[in-house]
Amino acid sequence: xxxxxxxxxxxxxxxxxxxxxxxxxxxxxxxxxxxxxxxxxxxxxxxxxxxxxxxxxxxxxxxxxxxxxxxxxxxxxxxxxxxxxxxxxxxxxxxxxxxxxxxxxxxxxxxxxxxxxxxxxxxxxxxxxxxxxxxxxxxxxxxxxxxxxxxxxxxxxxxxxxxxxxxxxxxxxxxxxxxxxxxxxxxxxxxxxxxxxxxxxxxxxxxxxxxxxxxxxxxxxxxxxxxxxxxxxxxxxxxxxxxxxxxxxxxxxxxxxxxxxxxxxxxxxxxxxxxxxxxxxxxxxxxxxxxxxxxxxxxxxxxxxxxxxxxxxxxxxxxxxxxxxxxxxxxxxxxxxxxxxxxxxxxxxxxxxxxxxxxxxxxxxxxxxxxxxxxxxxxxxxxxxxxxxxxxxxxxxxxxxxxxxxxxxxxxxxxxxxxxxxxxxxxxxxxxxxxxxxxxxxxxxxxxxxxxxxxxxxxxxxxxxxxxxxxxxxxxxxxxxxxxxxxxxxxxxxxxxxxxxxxxxxxxxxxxxxxxxxxxxxxxx
Amino acid sequence: xxxxxxxxxxxxxxxxxxxxxxxxxxxxxxxxxxxxxxxxxxxxxxxxxxxxxxxxxxxxxxxxxxxxxxxxxxxxxxxxxxxxxxxxxxxxxxxxxxxxxxxxxxxxxxxxxxxxxxxxxxxxxxxxxxxxxxxxxxxxxxxxxxxxxxxxxxxxxxxxxxxxxxxxxxxxxxxxxxxxxxxxxxxxxxxxxxxxxxxxxxxxxxxxxxxxxxxxxxxxxxxxxxxxxxxxxxxxxxxxxxxxxxxxxxxxxxxxxxxxxxxxxxxxxxxxxxxxxxxxxxxxxxxxxxxxxxxxxxxxxxxxxxxxxxxxxxxxxxxxxxxxxxxxxxxxxxxxxxxxxxxxxxxxxxxxxxxxxxxxxxxxxxxxxxxxxxxxxxxxxxxxxxxxxxxxxxxxxxxxxxxxxxxxxxxxxxx
Numbered sequence: 047x048x049x050x051x052x053x054x055x056x057x058x059x060x061x062x063x064x065x066x067x068x069x070x071x072x073x074x075x076x077x078x079x080x081x082x083x084x085x086x087x088x089x090x091x092x093x094x095x096x097x098x099x100x101x102x103x104x105x106x107x108x109x110x111x112x113x114x115x116x117x118x119x120x121x122x123x124x125x126x127x128x129x130x131x132x133x134x135x136x137x138x139x140x141x142x143x144x145x146x147x148x149x150x151x152x153x154x155x156x157x158x159x160x161x162x163x164x165x166x167x168x169x170x171x172x173x174x175x176x177x178x179x180x181x182x183x184x185x186x187x188x189x190x191x192x193x194x195x196x197x198x199x200x201x202x203x204x205x206x207x208x209x210x211x212x213x214x215x216x217x218x219x220x221x222x223x224x225x226x227x228x229x230x231x232x233x234x235x236x237x238x239x240x241x242x243x244x245x246x247x248x249x250x251x252x253x254x255x256x257x258x259x260x261x262x263x264x265x266x267x268x269x270x271x272x273x274x275x276x277x278x279x280x281x282x283x284x285x286x287x288x289x290x291x292x293x294x295x296x297x298x299x300x301x302x303x304x305x306x307x308x309x310x311x312x313x314x315x316x317x318x319x320x321x322x323x324x325x326x327x328x329x330x331x332x333x334x335x336x337x338x339x340x341x342x343x344x345x346x347x348x349x350x351x352x353x354x355x356x357x358x359x360x361x362x363x364x365x366x367x368x369x370x371x372x373x374x375x376x377x378x379x380x381x382x383x384x385x386x387x388x389x390x391x392x393x394x395x396x397x398x399x400x401x402x403x404x405x406x407x408x409x410x411x412x413x414x415x416x417x418x419x420x421x422x423x424x425x426x427x428x429x430x431x432x433x434x435x436x437x438x439x440x441x442x443x444x445x446x447x448x449x450x451x452x453x454x455x456x457x458x459x460x461x462x463x464x465x466x467x468x469x470x471x472x473x474x475x476x477x478x479x480x481x482x483x484x485x486x487x488x489x490x491x492x493x494x495x496x497x498x499x500x501x502x503x504x505x506x507x508x509x510x511x512x513x514x515x516x517x518x519x520x521x522x523x524x525x526x527x528x529x530x531x532x533x534x535x536x537x538x539x540x541x542x543x544x545x546x547x548x549x550x551x552x553x554x555x556x557x558x559x560x561x562x563x564x565x566x567x568x569x570x571x
Numbered sequence: 572x573x574x575x576x577x578x579x580x581x582x583x584x585x586x587x588x589x590x591x592x593x594x595x596x597x598x599x600x601x602x603x604x605x606x607x608x609x610x611x612x613x614x615x616x617x618x619x620x621x622x623x624x625x626x627x628x629x630x631x632x633x634x635x636x637x638x639x640x641x642x643x644x645x646x647x648x649x650x651x652x653x654x655x656x657x658x659x660x661x662x663x664x665x666x667x668x669x670x671x672x673x674x675x676x677x678x679x680x681x682x683x684x685x686x687x688x689x690x691x692x693x694x695x696x697x698x699x700x701x702x703x704x705x706x707x708x709x710x711x712x713x714x715x716x717x718x719x720x721x722x723x724x725x726x727x728x729x730x731x732x733x734x735x736x737x738x739x740x741x742x743x744x745x746x747x748x749x750x751x752x753x754x755x756x757x758x759x760x761x762x763x764x765x766x767x768x769x770x771x772x773x774x775x776x777x778x779x780x781x782x783x784x785x786x787x788x789x790x791x792x793x794x795x796x797x798x799x800x801x802x803x804x805x806x807x808x809x810x811x812x813x814x815x816x817x818x819x820x821x822x823x824x825x826x827x828x829x830x831x832x833x834x835x836x837x838x839x840x841x842x843x844x845x846x847x848x849x850x851x852x853x854x855x856x857x858x859x860x861x862x863x864x865x866x867x868x869x870x871x872x873x874x875x876x877x878x879x880x881x882x883x884x885x886x887x888x889x890x891x892x893x894x895x896x897x898x899x900x901x902x903x904x905x906x907x908x909x910x911x912x913x914x915x916x917x918x919x920x921x922x923x924x925x926x927x928x929x930x931x932x933x934x935x936x937x938x939x940x941x942x943x944x945x946x947x948x949x950x951x952x953x954x955x956x957x958x959x960x961x962x963x964x965x966x967x968x969x970x971x972x973x974x975x976x977x978x979x980x981x982x983x984x985x986x
Contacts, residue, residue: 321889355745359891361709364741
């Protein structure tokens with residue numbers, strides 16, 4: 047059954063960004079690697095595709111904010127065509143009356159918009175940023191390296207180091223941090239700001255993609271964690287050609303290093319023999335053999351479906367089966383025949399990340415509706431106009447808009463057949479409140495409801511993160527207690543998707559750290 | 572001849588039912604409805620449970636001495652420890668063991684499920700055979716010990732001293748099996764002693780002696796279907812009888828009725844405890860804590876600590892505790908549960924075991940063995956102390972040090 051051509055040193059399941067990063071690092075270390083993916087193109091959730099001819103957009107994930115320069119350098123991605131259209135996007139909280147707020151702190155002009163809105167919040171922002179910055183500094187050393195398992199001896203040492211750094215922050219900051227960890231982002235923001243708009247926008251930032259609302263405990267920490275991820279990256283932006291260009295560069299780099307990428311090859315089984323990885327089996331029965339398998343599929347599917355619960359001890363199965371994965375999202379991509387007119391918008395704002403979240407109540411209501419399986423009347427969303435920085439995505443003068451709508455239930459009341467059109471209308475109407483001429487400019491559009499995202503990418507019902515990014519599922523607890531070291535409990539099996547530390551977003555770090563773990567383990571044995 | 576005896580005893584038993592009972596007063600038959608659960612009663616409403624044999628057991632009790640076992644009320648002593656012990660070791664003893672947890676496991680994946688659950692594979696177990704089953708948690712610590720019966724190709728019954736259904740259910744994820752707690756639908760009786768065969772023969776069974784150790788068989792006893800197995804924890808010749816709770820009373824009365832001829836007596840928990848100690852059997856919750864009960868993780872013990880290493884087969888596909896047990900097997904166990912013979916009975920359970928001046932362990936079970944004419948004890952000692960040249964001593968409650976002789980288990984050997 048196994049001919050020599052199908053024997054490799056390592057198999058990577060999934061040609062998303064993390065799978066490709068892992069393959070790149072393994073190939074760079076001289077391993078004979080094959081990447082298997084069921085899709086027709088590489089990229090996973092980071093793909094660029096056409097809405098209609100000549101209008102291209104990042105189909106799912108549309109921003110890169112935490113991709114470390116180190117990976118770019120290590121894999122020589124610029125040689126493989128990676129160029130950033132921008133990595134200096136501002137975050138803009140849209141205001142119905144045109145008094146928008148810029149939320150990026152790096153520039154004086156940004157703070158000026160906040161001052162114009164509410165002077166006291168401008169001062170508060172500086173204090174808030176300073177405080178969050180301290181926490182980010184505290185967490186940053188934990189995010190770009192492998193973490194020891196909670197039960198490991200090394201964990202005690204790591205915890206002691208963290209405790210030491212906490213203590214160094216001084217009693218006031220220590221108290222504030224300990225208070226922050228379990229609290230909701232709503233209480234954090236209520237303590238810091240007065241304006242509804244800034245609170246609404248920041249609470250959306252904290253909860254985007256999570257199954258949580260501003261009042262959900264732990265969301266304050268989620269906000270700090272997101273900021274830490276951004277701090278590891280190179281600023282918020284996207285590559286020329288959309289997020290798909292990033293994964294294409296990664297694929298080209300991996301192939302340049304000798305890895306083989308085989309598409310339309312859905313893996314249905316990870317084969318275990320005598321407690322060790324033997325290889326994988328594809329849907330058509332083909333068997334690939336390798337002593338190491340890295341799976342970027344979510345930990346639950348990898349362990350319980352691809353490998354099978356019987357190959358793990360009960361505690362591992364229990365932990366994995368209890369990973370919380372929720373937070374369905376919809377994606378709407380629009381082709382526009384011109385730039386929609388937002389009142390009082392400058393260049394920087396058009397090129398920014400636009401948040402529609404007028405206040406925390408609206409964000410909370412959209413989450414509450416999602417919990418009930420309903421669609422909110424006032425959707426909140428994150429939108430970008432990628433063609434603004436990257437004109438080649440659309441014909442001259444034309445544009446594309448990419449919209450992420452969080453808190454959209456997978457199983458919506460009444461079914462998506464009847465709910466899809468009203469949902470899209472509500473989203474367009476909401477944006478039209480800010481850019482009244484939007485509907486006149488729409489040429490074509492693409493709506494991906496959670497079930498459609500599930501069909502295309504396999505994560506519609508489970509959120510983007512292969513496990514909620516809440517405190518109980520982060521750091522040494524990610525993906526599950528006892529699995530923080532990327533090894534999934536079967537000798538030779540590694541997890542390398544966003545379900546592992548440091549988690550979601552287009553960071554590539556899970557892939558890199560997982561590949562390093564696999565290489566380190568090999569050296570030991 | 573045998574037939575005659577049987578016939579006779581049946582009629583005797585009928586009169587038995589209506590005989591004067593200390594529970595009911597003269598002439599009033601016991602009413603099982605007293606202990607039945609009302610239709611509107613929540614399953615957890617009762618904290619004190621009665622076994623299907625409660626009325627019969629109560630009928631035999633002359634001391635009104637009871638004890639609790641897994642929430643059930645069971646007889647501690649029926650008449651006197653001496654009489655019951657004497658019956659058990661020289662003739663035959665009958666006990667109610669219904670409080671045991673019985674779990675029925677069946678389905679396509681039941682063998683792989685059990686292979687993953689237990690420290691030893693079960694594939695080679697023939698139908699109607701039983702084996703000792705050890706369950707470990709993920710840290711390689713013993714959760715429970717029990718007996719596993721194979722009833723068919725895809726049907727097993729696991730008998731445990733306490734319920735660990737949660738763990739059994741969690742472990743079932745990903746396996747196509749059915750798991751049922753059948754504790755309430757199976758009554759258990761233990762018949763032990765050198766005359767146990769004769770009792771069964773008198774009760775109408777043809778060839779009980781043909782049953783090998785650990786083997787089981789369906790038999791008919793007084794017209795009732797009974798699963799008879801040569802299992803038990805007291806050593807010597809012993810049987811366990813498993814039947815429908817509704818039939819249990821009839822089986823009990825029939826055995827007691829015909830057994831009188833050979834000196835069969837009901838035996839309570841007190842004597843059963845002495846007997847299992849003579850047989851060197853450690854009990855969960857008595858000699859060691861289940862891994863889930865141990866609040867301090869160092870109180871949880873591996874099979875090697877309990878000298879159950881023979882029940883562990885490491886080199887096979889994954890099972891619960893495998894990774895941790897591999898490490899333990901390599902590094903050696905920290906503790907050892909060993910037997911001691913003592914000259915005095917003054918020491919109490921929990922008492923310190925010393926080696927020189929140093930305390931190296933503690934006593935977990937202790938009893939006077941009438942057969943051996945000495946006090947026997949199980950004690951958990953540090954494995955490092957076993958090699959020491961100094962003898963062990965046990966500190967009594969008055970502070971006196973008495974010598975304790977390390978003794979191989981079982982204490983009492985049967986030919």
